[in-house]
């Protein structure tokens with residue numbers, strides 16, 4: 001991201017907690033789904049959001065587009081605070097921000113044809129005349145690699161990959177500036193995943209959209225992201241250019257995640273994380289990762305590290321990574 005261009009999306013110190021009641025006779029507990037998260041996204045940039053299940057990726061996605069409200073912190077889109085959902089200004093903004101979810105079948109209406117569903121956002125926002133809308137729907141269909149005869153089909157008549165292409169066409173109908181994709185290919189066959197990722201990358205570049213790409217799969221995120229943010233228990237622990245984060249991760253958690261990805265022809269020792277998987281309802285004090293960290297120091301249990309500048313323009317939240325390139329003990 002260039003320093004001078006204002007970000008299309010900016011989030012500062014986002015916090016989202018949920019009250020969770022686990023039984024009639026239990027006190028409700030607080031789930032800290034997002035805990036002090038800040039990020040910037042430039043126009044035309046793709047940021048991959050990765051981390052284990054439950055670390056707050058989807059909650060972050062919903063906060064960033066206004067589908068959920070933070071308990072604290074702010075989200076600005078195009079330099080202006082994101083209005084509350086239901087507000088007339090939010091409805092207008094929805095033209096410029098779209099979200100694509102994991103399950104295309106759930107996202108599509110089983111009673112409407114694919115053509116009617118792609119045309120829907122154009123009708124809601126009254127874009128173009130009837131014939132212009134028809135032309136636009138056909139162009140969108142071609143953009144996502146579907147045929148004209150798909151227009152008259154119903155969602156159940158399409159394969160999983162074709163349905164996700166139809167969802168994408170609908171999301172692109174209003175020419176959004178930002179698209180948030182939450183595990184968009186996780187439900188698809190591996191062979192289809194690569195096709196849909198290539199399509200997304202191509203569309204994103206041609207339309208110069210900004211994109212947040214949420215996934216637990218680093219191999220998929222790598223194919224599409226300019227930058228990667230690694231989340232642990234509701235916060236970003238490392239963020240930087242994709243290649244830097246994936247080839248030389250600095251945070252001990254990123255190192256463990258990256259080491260778990262099998263790489264053909266490359267021998268790399270795998271870091272096995274100790275301790276229990278993270279529980280957002282029982283967040284440890286100090287650095288949230290310290291109970292599982294192979295290089296934790298006594299201070300890590302007492303003080304939470306801030307996300308600070310690190311080598312290669314990265315930001316890392318670890319006491320062992322210094323401001324001026326101090327590095328983690330690689331022997332660990």
Ligand SMILES: Nc1ncnc2c1ncn2[C@@H]1O[C@H](COP(=O)(O)OP(=O)(O)OP(=O)(O)O)[C@@H](O)[C@H]1O
Pocket residue numbers: 018019020031032033051052053054055056057058059060216280281
């Ligand atoms: N509406 C909700 N009510 C209560 N708890 C919630 C709600 N939404 C999310 N959570 C909790 O917040 C935490 C973060 O959830 P979130 O879905 O954002 O994580 P995630 O990283 O996207 O996980 P996954 O990859 O499994 O989807 C989890 O513990 C989840 O159970």
